[in-house]
Amino acid sequence: MSNLFSMRDLSTKEIHEILHTAESFAKGEIWTPAKQTFAVNLFFEPSTRTKTSFEMAERKLGMEVIPFETGTSSILKGETLEDTLKTLESMGVDLAVIRHKQDAYYESLAGKFQMKIVNGGDGCGQHPTQSLLDLLTIKQEFGKFEGLKVTIVGDLSHSRVARSNTEALTALGSEVFYSGPPEWFEGDPENAQNYVDIDEAIGFSDVLMLLRIQHERHNTMMDLTVEQYHERYGLTPEREKRMKPESIIMHPGPVNRGVEIAGSLVESCKSRIFKQMENGVYARMAVIKHILEK
Amino acid sequence: MSNLFSMRDLSTKEIHEILHTAESFAKGEIWTPAKQTFAVNLFFEPSTRTKTSFEMAERKLGMEVIPFETGTSSILKGETLEDTLKTLESMGVDLAVIRHKQDAYYESLAGKFQMKIVNGGDGCGQHPTQSLLDLLTIKQEFGKFEGLKVTIVGDLSHSRVARSNTEALTALGSEVFYSGPPEWFEGDPENAQNYVDIDEAIGFSDVLMLLRIQHERHNTMMDLTVEQYHERYGLTPEREKRMKPESIIMHPGPVNRGVEIAGSLVESCKSRIFKQMENGVYARMAVIKHILEK
Amino acid sequence: MSNLFSMRDLSTKEIHEILHTAESFAKGEIWTPAKQTFAVNLFFEPSTRTKTSFEMAERKLGMEVIPFETGTSSILKGETLEDTLKTLESMGVDLAVIRHKQDAYYESLAGKFQMKIVNGGDGCGQHPTQSLLDLLTIKQEFGKFEGLKVTIVGDLSHSRVARSNTEALTALGSEVFYSGPPEWFEGDPENAQNYVDIDEAIGFSDVLMLLRIQHERHNTMMDLTVEQYHERYGLTPEREKRMKPESIIMHPGPVNRGVEIAGSLVESCKSRIFKQMENGVYARMAVIKHILEK
Numbered sequence: 001m002s003n004l005f006s007m008r009d010l011s012t013k014e015i016h017e018i019l020h021t022a023e024s025f026a027k028g029e030i031w032t033p034a035k036q037t038f039a040v041n042l043f044f045e046p047s048t049r050t051k052t053s054f055e056m057a058e059r060k061l062g063m064e065v066i067p068f069e070t071g072t073s074s075i076l077k078g079e080t081l082e083d084t085l086k087t088l089e090s091m092g093v094d095l096a097v098i099r100h101k102q103d104a105y106y107e108s109l110a111g112k113f114q115m116k117i118v119n120g121g122d123g124c125g126q127h128p129t130q131s132l133l134d135l136l137t138i139k140q141e142f143g144k145f146e147g148l149k150v151t152i153v154g155d156l157s158h159s160r161v162a163r164s165n166t167e168a169l170t171a172l173g174s175e176v177f178y179s180g181p182p183e184w185f186e187g188d189p190e191n192a193q194n195y196v197d198i199d200e201a202i203g204f205s206d207v208l209m210l211l212r213i214q215h216e217r218h219n220t221m222m223d224l225t226v227e228q229y230h231e232r233y234g235l236t237p238e239r240e241k242r243m244k245p246e247s248i249i250m251h252p253g254p255v256n257r258g259v260e261i262a263g264s265l266v267e268s269c270k271s272r273i274f275k276q277m278e279n280g281v282y283a284r285m286a287v288i289k290h291i292l293e294k
Numbered sequence: 295m296s297n298l299f300s301m302r303d304l305s306t307k308e309i310h311e312i313l314h315t316a317e318s319f320a321k322g323e324i325w326t327p328a329k330q331t332f333a334v335n336l337f338f339e340p341s342t343r344t345k346t347s348f349e350m351a352e353r354k355l356g357m358e359v360i361p362f363e364t365g366t367s368s369i370l371k372g373e374t375l376e377d378t379l380k381t382l383e384s385m386g387v388d389l390a391v392i393r394h395k396q397d398a399y400y401e402s403l404a405g406k407f408q409m410k411i412v413n414g415g416d417g418c419g420q421h422p423t424q425s426l427l428d429l430l431t432i433k434q435e436f437g438k439f440e441g442l443k444v445t446i447v448g449d450l451s452h453s454r455v456a457r458s459n460t461e462a463l464t465a466l467g468s469e470v471f472y473s474g475p476p477e478w479f480e481g482d483p484e485n486a487q488n489y490v491d492i493d494e495a496i497g498f499s500d501v502l503m504l505l506r507i508q509h510e511r512h513n514t515m516m517d518l519t520v521e522q523y524h525e526r527y528g529l530t531p532e533r534e535k536r537m538k539p540e541s542i543i544m545h546p547g548p549v550n551r552g553v554e555i556a557g558s559l560v561e562s563c564k565s566r567i568f569k570q571m572e573n574g575v576y577a578r579m580a581v582i583k584h585i586l587e588k
Numbered sequence: 589m590s591n592l593f594s595m596r597d598l599s600t601k602e603i604h605e606i607l608h609t610a611e612s613f614a615k616g617e618i619w620t621p622a623k624q625t626f627a628v629n630l631f632f633e634p635s636t637r638t639k640t641s642f643e644m645a646e647r648k649l650g651m652e653v654i655p656f657e658t659g660t661s662s663i664l665k666g667e668t669l670e671d672t673l674k675t676l677e678s679m680g681v682d683l684a685v686i687r688h689k690q691d692a693y694y695e696s697l698a699g700k701f702q703m704k705i706v707n708g709g710d711g712c713g714q715h716p717t718q719s720l721l722d723l724l725t726i727k728q729e730f731g732k733f734e735g736l737k738v739t740i741v742g743d744l745s746h747s748r749v750a751r752s753n754t755e756a757l758t759a760l761g762s763e764v765f766y767s768g769p770p771e772w773f774e775g776d777p778e779n780a781q782n783y784v785d786i787d788e789a790i791g792f793s794d795v796l797m798l799l800r801i802q803h804e805r806h807n808t809m810m811d812l813t814v815e816q817y818h819e820r821y822g823l824t825p826e827r828e829k830r831m832k833p834e835s836i837i838m839h840p841g842p843v844n845r846g847v848e849i850a851g852s853l854v855e856s857c858k859s860r861i862f863k864q865m866e867n868g869v870y871a872r873m874a875v876i877k878h879i880l881e882k
Binding site (some may be wrong): 342349350448547551560561568569575 | 656666674675681708
Binding site for chain 1 (some may be wrong): 634636637640643644655841842844854855862863869
C-alpha cells in the first residue's frame with residue numbers, strides 16, 4: 001500500500017496488520033522514519049478534529065508538519081489539486097493528507113505521485129482512518145470481529161463513516177445492522193433489509209455505533225423537536241440500561257448531547273467515545289508508518 | 295499548582311518561585327520535559343502577541359505545538375469547550391493555553407482534566423502570565439517589591455492586566471495607585487480612593503504602568519480628540535522629564551503612539567516596553583515548567 | 589549581507605556564492621545553526637506557494653517556525669510593521685521573512701533590527717529569492733550565464749520576477765529580451781528596445797521565461813478571449829517544437845494552463861517548472877544560511 005484512499009484498498013490481511021501496528025503504538029512503542037520527513041494536511045473542508053488527530057500522529061512519528069492554508073492557496077487562483085500536489089511534491093513533501101468535499105476526488109490522483117497520499121475524508125464517500133480507529137476500538141474490546149453484531153444508528157446517506165465501516169466489518173466477519181428513523185432507509189433496499197428498531201437493536205448489539213445528526217447538511221429532523229427525536233430514536237439512559245452487559249457505545253464525534261445520545265452517557269461505563277479519539281492517533285500513526293515503509 | 299487560571303491561585307511564595315525560575319531562563323538556562331510533550335493554544339479571541347509569546351515559550355521548552363484553528367473548530371457545530379478539551383486530552387495533548395472572551399470561563403473546567411491548563415486571558419477578568427511578566431520586569435529592575443509605588447494609568451474596568459497586577463503587587467508589598475480620566479473611577483469607591491492625577495503620579499511613582507486605550511472595546515475618549523487626551527492624561531515628553539530618576543515606564547502593548555504615550559518615549563531610556571515582551575517568554579516558560587513538573 | 593531586501597543588495601560575487609551553497613543543498617548537504625533558531629513568515633499578502641517554500645527551507649535547516657496570523661495581528665489595531673517586528677525580535681525571533689503589498693516597504697526597516705530580514709516579495713517591486721531560484725535553475729542547466737539569451741514573456745509592469753531577474757541576469761552576462769502583447773511595452777522605452785515577437789523569440793532564446801497572466805491584478809486581455817491570447821502570445825505545442833534543442837521553459841507558477849502555456853507543455857521535456865519549485869527550497873536555504881552566518 002503506497003496510498004490509502006479507501007477501505008477498499010485494504011485486504012483483510014492488511015487491515016489486521018495495521019491494527020496490530022496501531023495496538024503497539026497504543027502500548028507506547030516509538031517509531032520514526034530514518035530521515036527528516038515532511039507532511040502536509042490539506043483540509044479543503046474544515047475538520048479540526050480529524051486534522052488535529054493527523055497532526056498529533058505525524059508529530060508522534062517525529063515528522064515535520066508544514067502548515068497549509070487552503071483558504072488562501074493558489075487553488076483560489078484556479079490551480080488544480082493535481083498541480084498543487086505536484087508543487088508540494090517538488091518542494092520535498094513526503095506525505096499529503098487530503099480532505100475534500102468532492103466524492104472520490106482521489107481517483108484522478110492515483111499513480112501520478114511519488115509522494116504518499118492518505119484520504120482524510122471525501123464528500124459523502126470514504127473516511128478510511130476513521131474506520132480503522134473504529135475497528136481498533138472494537139478489537140481492543142472484544143479481541144475479534146467474527147460473530148459480533150454491530151448496529152449503526154443514524155443517517156447513512158450522509159455518513160462517510162457508515163459506508164467505510166460496513167464494508168470493513170462485513171469483510172472481517174461481523175454482522176452490521178442499521179437503525180434510526182425508517183424514512184432514512186426508504187428507497188435503499190440493500191440497507192433496509194438490515195434495518196432494526198432502536199429498541200430491538202439495544203437488545204442484541206455488541207456495538208452500538210451512533211452517528212452525528214448532521215444539522216449542517218440537511219433537515220433530518222422530519223418535524224420532530226430535538227426532544228422528540230431523542231425520545232424516539234436516541235440512546236436514552238433508560239435504553240442504555242437494557243443494553244447487553246459487555247456491549248459498548250461508539251460515536252465518531254462531535255457529539256450532539258441530548259440528540260443522538262443523552263449527555264450523561266457520553267462518559268458512561270459503556271462509552272468508548274473518548275477512547276476512539278485516542279485510538280484515532282494510533283490508527284493514523286499505523287497507516288502512515290505502513291505507507292512510508294512501502 | 296497543576297493549572298494556572300488566576301493570580302489568586304498563587305501564593306506569594308509560589309509567585310517568588312516562578313519569578314526565580316523565569317530569571318534563570320532569562321539568563322539562558324535550558325530545561326526540557328523528559329518526554330515528547332504536546333501543547334495547544336486555544337485562542338477563541340485573537341491575540342497574536344500573547345499567542346506568539348506562548349508559542350515561543352513552548353518551543354524554547356522543546357514542546358510540540360499543535361495548531362488549532364478556533365474559527366473552524368467543532369465548537370462552531372455546538373460542541374462545548376469542555377468536550378473540545380476532552381477530545382484534545384484524549385488525543386494526547388498535555389497542555390492547553392486558553393484565551394476566551396467569557397469572564398472566568400475556567401471555573402467550570404477545574405478538576406476535570408489530567409491535561410494542564412493555563413489561562414491566557416478571560417474577558418475583562420484575569421491574565422495571570424501578563425501579571426507575572428510585569429512582576430518579573432519590576433523585580434529585575436528593583437530587586438524587590440516592598441515599598442514600591444506603582445501607578446496604573448488607564449481604564450481599569452476593561453483591563454485584565456490591572457486587576458491581576460493590583461492583587462499581586464499589593465500582596466508582594468507594593469502600593470498601587472490609579473490615574474486617568476476621573477470619570478473612569480466614578481462609581482468605583484475602592485479604586486477611587488487611590489486615584490491620583492497624572493501630574494502628581496509622575497512625581498512619586500517608581501513604576502508607571504500605562505494601559506492601552508481600548509478603542510476596540512468602547513468609546514473611552516469622552517469627546518476628547520486623541521491630541522487632547524494625550525495632553526491631559528498621557529505620558530508626554532515633558533511629563534517624562536519630571537519622573538523620578540530610577541523610575542520606569544511599562545505598557546503591555548500594543549502601544550497607541552501619541553495617545554497613552556508619546557511615540558518618542560516607546561524606546562526611551564526609562565521604557566521597559568520591549569523588555570516586557572522579552573520577559574513574557576521567560577515568565578510563560580517558568581509557568582509551564584512549574585505546571586508540568588507538578 | 590545581514591538582510592536580503594533586493595537583488596541590488598547582492599554583488600555578482602555574492603550571487604555566485606549563494607548559488608554555490610544552493611547547489612550543495614540540492615546535492616543533499618545538511619547544515620543547521622549551532623543553536624535553536626526561530627523564524628517567522630509574515631505574509632501580509634497571501635502566497636501559499638512562496639510561504640510553503642520558505643517554511644520547507646527553514647525546517648530543512650532545523651529552524652523553529654513560529655506561525656503568525658497576519659489577519660488577526662495587532663497590525664489591525666494600528667500597530668506599525670516596525671513595532672510588530674520589534675515585538676517579535678524582543679520575543680527571540682531570529683529571522684523574519686516578509687511579504688507585503690507596499691513597494692519597497694523594507695526601506696524604512698534597514699538598520700533598525702538585530703533580527704535578520706528577508707524580503708519575500710514587495711508590491712510590484714522585488715522578489716529576490718524567486719530570482720535566485722531562477723538563476724539556480726539556469727546555472728544547473730547551462731553551467732554559466734555569459735552569452736545566454738533569455739526572453740521574458742508577459743506583463744513586466746506587474747511582475748516582481750521580471751524586474752529582479754533582468755537586473756541580475758544582465759549583471760551576470762546574459763542578454764534579456766521581452767515578449768508579449770506590444771501594448772504592454774508602449775510607454776516603456778527602455779524595455780521596448782529589447783522587445784521581440786514571440787515567434788522570433790522562440791528561435792533564438794536559450795531560456796523562455798513565461799510570466800503568469802495576472803487576471804487578479806488588472807484586465808490584461810485587451811478584448812482577447814483566453815484562446816485568442818494563447819494562440820497569439822502563448823507557448824503553444826507548435827511553437828515549442830521550433831525552440832532551440834537545448835533551450836528550456838521556465839514559469840514561476842501558478843500556471844494558467846492554456847493561457848501563457850499549453851497544458852500539455854507544463855511537464856514536457858523542456859519544462860523546468862517543477863524543478864524551479866524544488867530549487868526554490870534550496871535557494872532559500874542558501875540565503876538563510878548566508879544571512880545567519882553573517
